[in-house]
Every structure is written in structure tokens, then in C-alpha cells.
Amino acid sequence: MRKNSRLFGTAGIRGRYLDKVKPGLAYDIGVSVAAHVGGRGTITVGHDVRTTSPLLALSAGSGVMSGGVDAIFLGLVPTPVLAYSVPHTKSKAGIMITASHNPPPDNGIKVFQYSGMEYTEKMEEELEQIMQVKSKFHATWDQVGRLIDAKEIGEDYVEEISSVLRPRSIKYVPKIYIDCSNGAASNYTPRILRKMGAKVFSANCHPDGYFPGHEPEPRQDVLEPFLPVAASLGPDVIMAHDGDADRLAVLTTRRGFVKQDVIIALYSKYKLLEGRGTIIVSIDVGNSVFDVVEKYGGRIVRSKLGKIHEKLLEHPGALLAAEPWKLIDPKWGLWVDGIYQATLLAKMMMEEGATMDDLLSDIPTYPWARLSIPIAEMLENQEEFYEKLKERFMSTMGEYESMSTLDGIRLDFADKSWVLVRMSGTEPKVRIYIEGNDNNRVDELIEKSLALTKSVSEEMGLKLEAPTINRG
Numbered sequence: 001m002r003k004n005s006r007l008f009g010t011a012g013i014r015g016r017y018l019d020k021v022k023p024g025l026a027y028d029i030g031v032s033v034a035a036h037v038g039g040r041g042t043i044t045v046g047h048d049v050r051t052t053s054p055l056l057a058l059s060a061g062s063g064v065m066s067g068g069v070d071a072i073f074l075g076l077v078p079t080p081v082l083a084y085s086v087p088h089t090k091s092k093a094g095i096m097i098t099a100s101h102n103p104p105p106d107n108g109i110k111v112f113q114y115s116g117m118e119y120t121e122k123m124e125e126e127l128e129q130i131m132q133v134k135s136k137f138h139a140t141w142d143q144v145g146r147l148i149d150a151k152e153i154g155e156d157y158v159e160e161i162s163s164v165l166r167p168r169s170i171k172y173v174p175k176i177y178i179d180c181s182n183g184a185a186s187n188y189t190p191r192i193l194r195k196m197g198a199k200v201f202s203a204n205c206h207p208d209g210y211f212p213g214h215e216p217e218p219r220q221d222v223l224e225p226f227l228p229v230a231a232s233l234g235p236d237v238i239m240a241h242d243g244d245a246d247r248l249a250v251l252t253t254r255r256g257f258v259k260q261d262v263i264i265a266l267y268s269k270y271k272l273l274e275g276r277g278t279i280i281v282s283i284d285v286g287n288s289v290f291d292v293v294e295k296y297g298g299r300i301v302r303s304k305l306g307k308i309h310e311k312l313l314e315h316p317g318a319l320l321a322a323e324p325w326k327l328i329d330p331k332w333g334l335w336v337d338g339i340y341q342a343t344l345l346a347k348m349m350m351e352e353g354a355t356m357d358d359l360l361s362d363i364p365t366y367p368w369a370r371l372s373i374p375i376a377e378m379l380e381n382q383e384e385f386y387e388k389l390k391e392r393f394m395s396t397m398g399e400y401e402s403m404s405t406l407d408g409i410r411l412d413f414a415d416k417s418w419v420l421v422r423m424s425g426t427e428p429k430v431r432i433y434i435e436g437n438d439n440n441r442v443d444e445l446i447e448k449s450l451a452l453t454k455s456v457s458e459e460m461g462l463k464l465e466a467p468t469i470n471r472g
Contacts, residue, residue, distance in 0.1 A: 010425025030063020171353030
């Protein structure tokens, strides 16, 4: 767990508007990023569809200008477009206002460095130190930065990604159903897929910060109720973004929700067929990816969740870095990009002359479950709660073959089953990840995990709320 940061979690700053995230905080971040990059130059600023996002983006941009740096204002864009804009404009940094898949009242702030890669933990800590003395970095009246409107950068992104991923040949025209969750990709992914030559059905592709279609988190339980509607159109694949389009979920009418490990395994196969190399994956990725990477002669490197970009710095020649819902392809850029994922899958179907089910036919699958358990009033006791929970899992889950504390605690058992328990980096929740060789083993691990979490929360006088369980 992270102890030395007051603000930044696994995905930047995120929380309830006017509680953790305020206009003054966005302004302070703007000033501090300007100071961190050394003053002068440019910093790009963008925002998602949330009702508070334009206000926070303008506040951040004001801070950037107050720090003596020009603010290039992109307006409403997906997070991948903001990341792309930094190297595209040769800016020194980028600031994105987004709470990604969180509920509508939340918002957040992400900072990107000159390469388009997210700030590292070390850089975030340096920002927080600057914020303590930010008044030292305000520019004088004749040195303040300019506000530069550059909404055309979104179109540059559309043209470039369409060119980079244009199919070598089109053996098949896939029918793609894309759900943008009323988020920032609404005017991007459907257009790009059509430019690629696919037949596209779009749903919830009008931007709306209230997210009226459904929750902006593309989980199994959120998306599968809409499967009959999508299936009536006969799509070859169903894709869905979160609110800011750094994530992509995949479903088919035959398989339903496709576990993210299976999609990561498909990307890994695609890359390893071009040549052997390193595949970076987060700690919650399981056997499907490991089996495929081993089969095609690759090497696995594990990362913390939300920090796959930092592992790329340690392994600059890696073929890709991925965690559930998220992918970084260094050949395209050093940022997580859900729009790139959607376009890459379309390209693969077109070039292979295959449906999504066909592409996934030789990827191994394992029964799995993901548990999300809200715990009321946990924030002040989070560290103590986690330490007790970790000890309880280690002592009572049974004999395990290996243990990792890279991010949370992961116990791997001799039968290839495993369980990972960690605290969410963005919400007051416990997250538990489980995989097994059969459903009975998964059921057993779910039952044990819920019982242990309940017992620790009761000991600490914390209220355990109803868990969300997704499984396949």
C-alpha cells in the first residue's frame, strides 16, 4: 500500500467533487505541473463529459498559465487523445480532468509527461512537494502563460490512428456494436471504426455527464443485461468503453462477457507472432495470458495495477503492457488507449477474415471471479484493515505454492488456482480476484474470501456492504 502520498492513488487523483476534488485543487495542480516542467513551453489540458469537468479543466489551465506556461486547451476529449496530444504538440506535460469509470458525482486529475506516459509515482510525489510551496512559482503579470485553443488535435488523432492501423487487406467486413457509455469516446471510436471499413452499430454515443445509459464502468454485470438488444443486430463483436475511453470491454453473442485475460492473451499472441519479446501484465492477470506467452516463446513481467507504464521504463523493448481493460502498445504510444484497442481488434478481424469468436478459439480459458466489496467509513482505518486482512488470508486460505506482495497479496496454489486481495486505489473498496481450474474451486475461494473479509471488518467495527461479484 502507498503511504507517502496524500493525493495520488493508482490512477491519479480521484474522488467526490467538493470533497476530495475541488477547483482550487485543480488550479494548484496546474501551477505545480508548470513548476515541475521548469516553466515556459506548453502544457495540454483536456476533460471528459462530467458536469464538473469543464470547470476543473479551466481551473487547471488557469494554474498552468499562472505558473508561466502556455495552456493548450483541447476541450472535451478521451484520455487517450489528451495523452497523444502531449508528444504531438511537443508539450512538456498534459493534464486530464477525468474520473474514468467512477460514479457521476466524482471527478479526478491525471498528469502526463512529455512522452504521453502518465507521471510515475516519483513524479507525483515531487508534484505534491511543490504544492506545499506553490506560491513561490506564480509568474509576474508580464510572464503569465497564454491560453491556446486547439480542439483540432482530436481530428489529428482520428486521422493518425486510422492510418497506423489501416488493414493491409480486408478479407471480412465485421459488424461491430460499440457502446461508449455516454462518455468521451462517443465522437471518436464509432467514426474511426467506420473509417477502417467496419459496419458499426453505436449505442450510448451521445456525451452526457449523468451517464443515463448505464454506469460508466464496463463490467460484466453492467453490460450483459444489454446483450439481448445488441444480439438482435447480429454483431460479430460487442465493445464498450468506460467514461474516458482508456478501457475497453469485449463481448460476443456466444460467449457473453469475455474475460480481460483472454483479450490480453489475444493481443500477446498477435505481438509474439511478429517476434519474441517481453509482455508486461498487472498482478491480477492469470493463466490464459501465461499459457499463451509461454506457447509463443515470450516472457512475462508482472506489474502493480495502474502502474504498467512504469514497468515499461524498466523494460523499454517490451512488446506491450496490459492490465484488465487496458492496453499500452509502445509502437503506437506510451499511454493506455481503449480506442486503439477497439481499432486493433477491428484490424485483426478484417485481416484474418474472422469473427471475434474465431480469433479467440485457441485462447485457453479458466473459471474466474472478481469481487468488489464496499466498506463504509474505511478510509481512516484502511492501512490497519488491510494489514489484518493480509495476515488472515495468509494464515487461513490453505497451503499455497507462492506468494507475491507486489500489489496487495496474491497466493498461488499448486492446482494453478490463485487469489489476490488488494485495496482499491480509487474507491473505498476491497477488491478480490480469483481463478481456478473448475467452478467448484472458484466457489470455494469466493466463500473463503468473503468470510475472511467479513470477519476482519466486524473485528474493526466496520460495516461490510453487499459485494458485487462478476464471474465467468
